[in-house]
Amino acid sequence: MAPYLLRRFAFLLVSLVLASVVLFVLLRMLPGDPANALTSVGASPEQIAAARHSIGSDRPLPEQFTHWIGQLATGDLGTSFVSSLPVGPEVGSRLNVTVPLTLAAFLLAVLIAVPAGFVAAYKRHTWYGALLSGASQLGIAVPVFWLGMILVAVFALNAGWLPAGGFPPDGWDQPGEAVRSLVLPVVTIALVMSASLIRYVRSATLDVLGSDYLRTARALGSSFGRAMWRHGLRNASVPVVSVLGIELASTLLGAVVVESVYALPGLGSMLATGIAQHDYPVIQGVLFVSTLAVLLIGFAADLVQRIIDPRLRGRLSGGAP
Amino acid sequence: MTLLDIHGLTIRTADGHTLVDDLSLTVAGGERLGLIGESGSGKSLTTLAVLGLLPDGMTVTGSIGLAGTQIVGAREKHLTRVRGRDAAIVFQEPLTALDPLMRVGRQIAEPLARRQGLKGTELQRAVTRALEQVRLPEPDRIARAYPHEISGGQRQRVALAMALACEPKLLIADEPTTALDVSVQAEMLDLIDTLVRERDMAVLFVSHDLAVVARVTDRVLVMKDGRAVEEGDVREIVRRPREEYTRALVGSARRLESALDARRAR
Amino acid sequence: MTQTLRTSSEAPQAAPAKRRGRRSATLITGCVLSGLIFLLALVSLVWTPYASDDTSGGRLTGPGAGHLLGTDKLGRDLFTQLMTGSRIAVEAGLGSVLIAAVAGVTLGVLAAFAQGWLDDTLSAFLDILIAFPTLLLAMLIVAARSATLGSAVLAIGLAQSAVVARVVRILVKRVLAQDYITAARTSGTSWPWIVAGHVLPNIWPTLVVNLALQFGLAVLAEAGLSYLGLGAPPPNASWGRMLQEAQATFTTAPAGALAPGVLLVLLVIGVNLVADGLRDTLDPATRRRRS
Numbered sequence: 102m103a104p105y106l107l108r109r110f111a112f113l114l115v116s117l118v119l120a121s122v123v124l125f126v127l128l129r130m131l132p133g134d135p136a137n138a139l140t141s142v143g144a145s146p147e148q149i150a151a152a153r154h155s156i157g158s159d160r161p162l163p164e165q166f167t168h169w170i171g172q173l174a175t176g177d178l179g180t181s182f183v184s185s186l187p188v189g190p191e192v193g194s195r196l197n198v199t200v201p202l203t204l205a206a207f208l209l210a211v212l213i214a215v216p217a218g219f220v221a222a223y224k225r226h227t228w229y230g231a232l233l234s235g236a237s238q239l240g241i242a243v244p245v246f247w248l249g250m251i252l253v254a255v256f257a258l259n260a261g262w263l264p265a266g267g268f269p270p271d272g273w274d275q276p277g278e279a280v281r282s283l284v285l286p287v288v289t290i291a292l293v294m295s296a297s298l299i300r301y302v303r304s305a306t307l308d309v310l311g312s313d314y315l316r317t318a319r320a321l322g323s324s325f326g327r328a329m330w331r332h333g334l335r336n337a338s339v340p341v342v343s344v345l346g347i348e349l350a351s352t353l354l355g356a357v358v359v360e361s362v363y364a365l366p367g368l369g370s371m372l373a374t375g376i377a378q379h380d381y382p383v384i385q386g387v388l389f390v391s392t393l394a395v396l397l398i399g400f401a402a403d404l405v406q407r408i409i410d411p412r413l414r415g416r417l418s419g420g421a422p
Numbered sequence: 423m424t425l426l427d428i429h430g431l432t433i434r435t436a437d438g439h440t441l442v443d444d445l446s447l448t449v450a451g452g453e454r455l456g457l458i459g460e461s462g463s464g465k466s467l468t469t470l471a472v473l474g475l476l477p478d479g480m481t482v483t484g485s486i487g488l489a490g491t492q493i494v495g496a497r498e499k500h501l502t503r504v505r506g507r508d509a510a511i512v513f514q515e516p517l518t519a520l521d522p523l524m525r526v527g528r529q530i531a532e533p534l535a536r537r538q539g540l541k542g543t544e545l546q547r548a549v550t551r552a553l554e555q556v557r558l559p560e561p562d563r564i565a566r567a568y569p570h571e572i573s574g575g576q577r578q579r580v581a582l583a584m585a586l587a588c589e590p591k592l593l594i595a596d597e598p599t600t601a602l603d604v605s606v607q608a609e610m611l612d613l614i615d616t617l618v619r620e621r622d623m624a625v626l627f628v629s630h631d632l633a634v635v636a637r638v639t640d641r642v643l644v645m646k647d648g649r650a651v652e653e654g655d656v657r658e659i660v661r662r663p664r665e666e667y668t669r670a671l672v673g674s675a676r677r678l679e680s681a682l683d684a685r686r687a688r
Numbered sequence: 689m690t691q692t693l694r695t696s697s698e699a700p701q702a703a704p705a706k707r708r709g710r711r712s713a714t715l716i717t718g719c720v721l722s723g724l725i726f727l728l729a730l731v732s733l734v735w736t737p738y739a740s741d742d743t744s745g746g747r748l749t750g751p752g753a754g755h756l757l758g759t760d761k762l763g764r765d766l767f768t769q770l771m772t773g774s775r776i777a778v779e780a781g782l783g784s785v786l787i788a789a790v791a792g793v794t795l796g797v798l799a800a801f802a803q804g805w806l807d808d809t810l811s812a813f814l815d816i817l818i819a820f821p822t823l824l825l826a827m828l829i830v831a832a833r834s835a836t837l838g839s840a841v842l843a844i845g846l847a848q849s850a851v852v853a854r855v856v857r858i859l860v861k862r863v864l865a866q867d868y869i870t871a872a873r874t875s876g877t878s879w880p881w882i883v884a885g886h887v888l889p890n891i892w893p894t895l896v897v898n899l900a901l902q903f904g905l906a907v908l909a910e911a912g913l914s915y916l917g918l919g920a921p922p923p924n925a926s927w928g929r930m931l932q933e934a935q936a937t938f939t940t941a942p943a944g945a946l947a948p949g950v951l952l953v954l955l956v957i958g959v960n961l962v963a964d965g966l967r968d969t970l971d972p973a974t975r976r977r978r979s
Contacts, residue, residue, distance in 0.1 A: 110810070110934050119813075124782075127828055226478075242956035244908050246915045247931055247949040254938040254945070313518035317581070318515075320473050321533045321588050322506025325498065331532070332521045339523070347818075357827070360934075373916065375828060410523055411568045 109403060113396050120392045121173075125166050130382055136177045154262075156182045158381075169385065179382035179387065188386035191371065197272060199360070199367035202283055203353045206290035211345070213295040218302020222310060224304075233299065239298020249289040249362035256285060266364040286363045291350055305337040312336065339410050346402025350395040425451045425592055426472065426509070431482035431494075433467050433476065433648075439466055443648040444484070449592065454618070454625040456635035458654065458671065459645035467630045468645075472626070474501040481537045489591055503682060506533060510590035512599035516577035520569040524582050526553075527565030533587040536669050552583040557613060575606035579613070586617060592624045599634060611637045632675035636660065644668050689784035717963025721958030725951060729778040732771035738766065740772055741923055757943050760933065766944055769925035776909050776926045777955060780841055784906035785899050787845025788852045793895070795849065796856025797883060800864065811857065817850035826909060830918045837910075837920035844909045848902050855898050859891040893970035904956040911952055928950050932949055 102280060144152075153159040157168065172179055178188040217233050224230035257265035263285050269278040309329070314336075318328035357369030364370075368387055375383035407413050426449040433442040442464040449455045457465045461519060470476050472486055474493050486493040491500065491507040510533075513519040514651040521529060521556055527549050534540055534548050553561035556579040578598060585593060599607040615638050618625050629635045635642055636656045644652040644659070644667065652665045742764065751758045757766040799810040817825075826843035863869065863886065872882055913919040914928030922929070927948035934944035 116812070117848060179874065220499050241910075242904065242953045242960060244911050244915075244928070244931075244949065244952060246912060246928075247952070250931065250935050250938060251949075258939050313513060313515060314521040315520045316475060317511075317513060317584070318521075318532070319502075320475055320505055320511045320582060322502060322510075322536060323532065324502045331526065336521070358916065359693070361916060362952065372827075399856075412522060412570050 105407070106404075109400065111280060113400050116396055117393065120396075121170065121389060122166075124385060124388050124392070125169065128384060129162060157200075173389065178386035181380055181383050183378050183380045185260045188382050191383075192368065192386055192390055194272075195366060195368045195371050195387075197366050198283075199270060199353065199356055199369065202286055202290070202359075202365070202367060203349070203356055204285065205287045207349050207352060209287060209291035210294035210298055210348070212297030213291065214302050215341075217295070218299040219306050221303040222306035223300060223422065230362045234303065237296045237299040237303075240293060241300070245289060245298075246358050246362050248293060249286070249359055252285050252289055253362070264390075266362070268363055268365050282363075282365075286359050286365060289361055289362070290356070294348055294352055294353065298341075298344070298348060301341055302337070306333075308340075309333040309337045328349060335409060339406060342402055342405050346398050350398045353398075423451050424448050424487070425453075425489055426626065427487040428468070428472070428484070429487075431468065431486060432483045433464065433470065433471060434481045434483075435449070436479040436481070440625075441480075441648050445648070445650055447643055447650070447653070449624050449626055451591065451626055452622050454627065454640035454641065455624060456642035457628045458630065458632055458635050458642055460630055462647075463645040464648040465645050465668070466514075466596055469511060469596050472594065473505055473511060474498075476618050480577040500519055501562060504526065506537060506588035506590060508590060509592040509594055510584050510585040510588040511594040511596060511600045512578070512581050519581055520577060522569055524557070525565065526567055526569060526572070529589055530565070530580065530584050537588050541664060545588075548587075552587050553580070555586070555617065556580070556583045556611055557609075558583075562621050575602055575610065578602060578610060582610075582614065582617070586621070589621075590623065592626060593618060594626045594628070595638075596628045597630070597680075600629070600631075607634070608637075614638060615681065632660070632671045636675070644671065690722050701711035712965065712969070714961050715969065718958050718961025718963075718965055721954050725774050725958065726778055728951075729775040732775045736765075736768040738765040738768045740768055740925065742768075750929040751943055756786050756964055757947055758941065760930070760944050761937060761941075764925075766947060770927075770951060771929055772925045773927040773930060774951060774955075776837060776920055776924060777910065777952065780837065780844070781854075781903040781907045781959070783841035784845040784848060784910075785903045787842065788848035788902055788906075789895075789899055791846065791849035792852025793856050796853035796861055797887070799853060801862035801879075804822075812855070814850050814854045814857070817847075818854060826913055827916070827918060830913060835918050835921055836881040837924065837926075838925075839920045840910050840913045841906075842893065843913075844906045846904065852895075852898060852902065856891065856895065859894055860887055863887050864889045888966060893966075897967040898965050898969065900959050900966060904959045904963075907956055907959075 150159070157165060159170075169179065176189070178192060180187050182193070189273055190192050217237075219232040221237070223235070252266045257263050264278075264282045266282075268282050269275040273279050309332075312332075314332055315328050319325060323331070356367060357372060359365075360367040360369040361373065368391065371383065373385045374380075375387060427446075428448070429446045431442055431445040432440065434440050445464070445468060445474050447455065447457075456492065457468065459465050467476065467480075470489060471482055472493060474496060476482065476503045482494050484494060488504060491504050491508065493501070493504070496504075520526070527546075530549050530552050531545055534552065537543055538548065549565055553564055558564050558576060558579050564572060564576065564580070569580075572580070578601070582598070593614075599610050602610060611634060614625075614627075618638075625639065627635055627638050630650065632642075640656060642656045642659055643650055644665070646667050652659065652663070652668050659668060660672055660675070663672045747851045749759045757770070759765055760769065795814075799807070799814070802810055825847040826840060829843035829846065869882060870885060872886060878883070910919055910926065911928035911931070914926035914930045916931070917932070919928055920926045930948040931945060934941065934948075938945040
């Protein structure tokens, strides 16, 4: 395990560096000059040059890159061109919204999808099994923002049970309000996410139900329930875990749309603002942190898979979904 | 005393194809019966029907009495009690028949614990003993291995050990050597022969290969297209096959036997 | 004694004949649903009830005689907007899938032929690309160019080509491992011929199914982008932007906030059903496994 961990960690670092380079280069391809955002419309060439100098965008690209990487190495995400505030603390406070949102939605989605996917497979010839499969078909076709709009209309505007959007100004110092304002966003993401998860759980369960080892266990006297518990659960979790990693990562980054529906001050809305204002340090900071999170999640998913599945030994990354 | 009594067994798919047609056979306690036929003749389905493990949607008519229990139409709860205790099975493909994610030792421990009520170190010793009985070298190492880490022949011995751990009255062997290298087939057959003799177990041995069946069983039933074509003493059938189909089987078995003899003589 | 034996508490499986019937039913339902939207899009090219900039209808009128579904907050006919939106959705889907198909197949075939470290690097690269959601990559590219339908399509198509490339790579590797490829190679067939003669014919059923699924995802992604204001700019009525504009008036004028979403869902379900139906009819391997 130890050499594997070492190699997998090296892979993570290389990926991170690669991703940073791609990120950096892609951003510099953005048309428009960030200095424009700093100066008023009729600014003189000297003022623009001064603005460029103050944010360092007049220096050669390799120099800007090494400067940024050097900052990153010391844990500094840079300073916003627009607000002149450090990006790091801002990202930190945004994570207070995005991380609970993502994790809660993820947990809820798993809690829905695992039993629902199992029933959809095991009871596939009954009406409720078919209904579950149909519901997941419908779920993957529903755009997440539209589902959010409908939930807001029903539960916030009509029923008035929950806030339609926003986050308390004092954040988690008002825990009741903070939780209330996250309920609908969490449910929105979880419903859409569980729709696709149900399909994976269902097909993993179908594979197990048709497997020879389950038949062997039952042929030698295990009850169906016991055989599923001892053999089915573990085997079905192998493909599901690899999908879970990808789902979690994409929820984290896909939160951008849901945060926009509910006007939540999360990482996603910070990114959207950053893109609109050509605020490179903000975009870079947010994307770097998200990339790191995505890679770490992938790392964790691979580790869990290797612990479950001894056949993966000797392979660098985990199985594909 | 009749241990297995199949009478008028008919198996149909949901769209009405008849896969096994009015099959009747009996196996007495301690007796060995070979079930022979080409693939698709319905012999494997018959073994699954005996255990009540047919795929969904297949319709069974007729009667299967196993150690006094009527299998056809029995509830799952009753079937669970019968499986393992009255009949245990070794399947054809040892790689997929074992759980790929569980160490071999734990897989053998499961039936041992259930049938013999063993726990802890006692159970571990029983696992080692079970692996030794099927002539596996280094039983402790094998017990810690995962199925993909041992050879096909070793896996099939593990599957046999699991079936024997149930201490069944009837051992069903469904093409247990077909997936193995020719070089280990003979050893496997001798092993089954010896272990079953020691335990005075009845055997239902399924194969497409008459030469293989003849090594283990005394009596043989030839199946074709879901029907019993011919039944009798193995030597009798080999010497004087009555049906055209049986003659063809005997012919191919002869050729194989002589080839094996030539190999052994070397 | 006649009884039905059940191995578990499940109902018996439907007969193969009946299943084949259900399979084509899936395909037909999918074709009807998506065909309806395609038809709407085609008709919108030559005829719409009103001009797309005709604001004579009065603001936020409900469904009625003059306007089938009412008007939006600028007084434009909702049904006209929906028709234009269907055209944008279909264009977005087709455009993205075309880019994803060309770039993805090329990259996937190349990656499949790569060996050793190059193979490892390429597949790791694809994995990293895939780890990023389509939407995010699209946002970056849209920001880098400008908010037009073309940018959105390019972005979505490129993001999806990574997914297609990975699928193609796996499929091609599987084909290349077959004995008949070795036979073709030893008999001196050149690589381009092997790809054209053996590889592509073998992978296309799975590829087509995958592209149909990507079409649905592309439509969803375009709607998401235009909801965020990163898709086709006004006055083009993309369904995503229509929904965004109608969000504030959901309770007073629900038609505008529901209709585009319903059409979007119908189109995506439609192509997904087509994909499922095609998979079952085209791919003999999954035909047996899926039940």
